[in-house]
Amino acid sequence: MHDIRLMIPGPTPVPDEVLREMARPMINHRSPMFSAILADCRKGAQWLYRTSHDVIFMTASGTGGLEAALVNVLSPGDRVLSLVSGVFGKRFADMAQVFGAEVHRVETRAGEAYDPARVAEALEAGPFKAVLMTHNETSTAVLNPIEQVAAMVRARWPEALILVDAVSGLGSAPLETDAWGLDVVVSGSQKAFSVPPGLAMLAVSPRAWQAVGEARCPRFYFDLGKARDFDAKGQTPWTPAISVFYALAKALERMQAEGLEGILGRHLELTTGLRSGLRALGMELLVKDEAAASRAVTAVFPPAGVAPSDFRKRMQAQYGIVLAGGQGALTDSIFRVGHLGHCSRVDILGCLAALESVLVELGAPVEPGRGVAGAQLAWQQPRPAAVGA
Numbered sequence: 001m002h003d004i005r006l007m008i009p010g011p012t013p014v015p016d017e018v019l020r021e022m023a024r025p026m027i028n029h030r031s032p033m034f035s036a037i038l039a040d041c042r043k044g045a046q047w048l049y050r051t052s053h054d055v056i057f058m059t060a061s062g063t064g065g066l067e068a069a070l071v072n073v074l075s076p077g078d079r080v081l082s083l084v085s086g087v088f089g090k091r092f093a094d095m096a097q098v099f100g101a102e103v104h105r106v107e108t109r110a111g112e113a114y115d116p117a118r119v120a121e122a123l124e125a126g127p128f129k130a131v132l133m134t135h136n137e138t139s140t141a142v143l144n145p146i147e148q149v150a151a152m153v154r155a156r157w158p159e160a161l162i163l164v165d166a167v168s169g170l171g172s173a174p175l176e177t178d179a180w181g182l183d184v185v186v187s188g189s190q191k192a193f194s195v196p197p198g199l200a201m202l203a204v205s206p207r208a209w210q211a212v213g214e215a216r217c218p219r220f221y222f223d224l225g226k227a228r229d230f231d232a233k234g235q236t237p238w239t240p241a242i243s244v245f246y247a248l249a250k251a252l253e254r255m256q257a258e259g260l261e262g263i264l265g266r267h268l269e270l271t272t273g274l275r276s277g278l279r280a281l282g283m284e285l286l287v288k289d290e291a292a293a294s295r296a297v298t299a300v301f302p303p304a305g306v307a308p309s310d311f312r313k314r315m316q317a318q319y320g321i322v323l324a325g326g327q328g329a330l331t332d333s334i335f336r337v338g339h340l341g342h343c344s345r346v347d348i349l350g351c352l353a354a355l356e357s358v359l360v361e362l363g364a365p366v367e368p369g370r371g372v373a374g375a376q377l378a379w380q381q382p383r384p385a386a387v388g389a
């Protein structure tokens with residue numbers, strides 16, 4: 001028997017100290033006790049988001065947060081530019097379309113980040129009410145250049161709203177909500193926070209609040225206006241996931257103790273170690289460009305003749321390590337290793353060692369020990385600065 005070691009890009013492993021918070025008894029969500037927890041979470045989230053404006057919590061998974069972002073600022077017929085670098089970018093665009101937006105898409109090839117030149121060209125077809133972006137495209141393990149692209153949007157269409165899916169990106173790679181001029185930024189509790197699923201968070205800029213007042217998409221549960229009114233009273237409009245709030249408050253306390261530099265530096269270090277180890281083993285990575293490599297997840301092609309599903313089954317059965325499969329068109333060709341949230345060097349070394357053993361057993365031409373050594377050697381190099389995507 002093995003303990004399960006989740007190495008998927010969410011849900012992420014929950015530290016014991018955070019998990020224990022979930023066992024606390026229920027409280028009245030219309031009480032000062034709940035308001036105090038909400039206030040702690042808001043303060044912690046503002047710190048992580050790098051914003052002095054509102055952060056609104058909704059009891060939902062990340063997708064609920066993305067739906068809230070769209071329906072609260074858009075009206076049917078609005079023109080929207082969607083930057084798509086994988087399954088999640090496509091889903092965000094599809095959602096906008098479902099709510100009646102006229103969606104223009106710029107799609108990149110799998111494993112590539114947004115191309116600023118193509119974005120510049122697409123922006124010429126504006127004006128757009130909103131531009132949709134994915135900070136960390138989890139399906140292809142790509143980190144997009146949000147700062148650069150947001151600046152281009154702001155320069156060309158100053159009124160356009162910038163809506164960012166940072167569900168898996170926030171807390172793994174740099175993201176500056178206020179400094180980059182982002183209007184709605186969505187994240188989820190089960191990602192870098194290392195909290196169970198259940199809470200979506202939305203940073204909302206003053207410009208976005210103005211749009212909330214004008215938008216005509218129908219909404220009820222996800223009404224940001226209602227959420228703001230209740231937030232002012234230290235409450236949420238509907239019964240919140242109280243236990244997840246307990247956990248989130250503790251997780252944010254731990255994150256602030258580690259510090260932003262520490263958190264982002266650790267994610268970059270884990271990414272660099274894993275990528276170096278896999279390359280040392282001769283494995284092919286989906287994302288070739290280091291600057292575009294996700295700090296939350298790494299997408300890998302197994303050696304020829306090894307089926308990703310078989311490989312993943314063996315990793316779990318023999319070592320308890322749970323890896324993610326590919327998504328969309330990549331389902332049968334890659335596997336993904338999550339290194340998001342509560343993850344350390346030991347996890348990366350253990351994963352590489354297990355991976356080597358399983359590949360050898362499957363007859364792949366890899367030399368045991370090389371992957372582990374690749375990571376160890378990478379970590380001998382001076383630690384790269386984590387700031388700057």
Ligand SMILES: Cc1ncc(COP(=O)(O)O)c(C=O)c1O
Pocket residue numbers: 009010061062063064088134136137138139165166167168169188
């Ligand atoms: C980038 C991104 N967006 C959206 C989602 C959807 O979030 P959820 O499954 O919490 O609804 C995910 C989940 O993996 C994601 O990684």
